[in-house]
Amino acid sequence: MLDERSKMLLKALVERYIADGQPVGSRTLSKASGLELSPATIRNVMSDLEEMGLIVSPHTSAGRIPTARGYRLFVDTMLTVQPTQYSSHSLAPDQPQKVISNAANLLSSLSQFVGVVITPRRSSAFRHMEFLRLSEKRLLVIIVSPEGDVQNRVIYTEVDYTQAQLIEAANFLNSNYVGLDIDQVRGRLQGEVESLRSEIAALMQAAVNVSTEAIEDTEDEVVIAGERNLLSVSDFSSDMGHLRRAFDLFEQKAQLMRLLDIAGQAEGVRIYIGGESQVVPFEDLSIVSSPYEVDGKVVGTLGVIGPTRMPYDRMIQIVDITSKLMSNALSHHK
Structure with a gap:
């Protein structure tokens, strides 16, 4: 347990x-904390904090920096x-894919770090389907998901269908099969x-096959914005x-999804500090994340990924407001 003086110095x-x-020395800390303490007293407290694993001295510097444990105590x-x-x-409110893309960009531009959104888990059903004749034996299938996403797929057929067909x-598909799993x-x-x-049965089977592909193509995506930040x-x-480790993480989207999936199981804004556990195995990266909802049901996770040395108070605000904005936009898009 830390006494009040140690807490104030660690916070500062x-x-x-x-x-x-920059590593923080005792003189800087004396000014930053506003406490009337002698340099010797501050050095003693810093020594105690170092023994507790909350701060560490990098290389030969006289100053100290926080450890993962120090950040965790500070954040909590x-x-x-x-x-x-x-x-x-x-x-x-817009097509879900556009809302998700805009949310990732908003997270990135406000934080100046990396914005990440896991797309909602989709139902493998359709809300509406249409066929458009492009040319002889070539059709466009327009598939609208229950969430409002629109997917277009071109199919080639053996028969040249009339517009009436x-x-x-x-009409048959929309009357009989809407809402059913593909x-x-x-x-x-x-x-x-x-x-x-x-010939109509063959067309419908082709449409169902292409709908399966469309749904699989958009499943479990991670949308990332601002890696260059x-x-x-x-x-x-x-x-x-x-930097290379960070970019490797963004390329390994499956690993990124696992990180954010863990975050999505928690309510509200959560902070995962690099190096403190296997949740975020990179010591130099931290994640501030929050689940988002559609009509009151949690469907995905979003967050900011940045250096462990990030302004956590600002990141919490950014992630919290973006989660609410996104939940609102997706819930009002019908």
């Missing part, structure tokens, strides 16, 4: 290091978040092939190894 040290990026017990200053921003097939539709179609005219972060620009 973390805040100063986040602001400047000392961080004060002011009322949000980002409430003037907005995300307009295309309307008939679309696999259920496929099974039902095979059973009803006898009662449908063969890390190039201007001194913690990374001075160490190409750190």
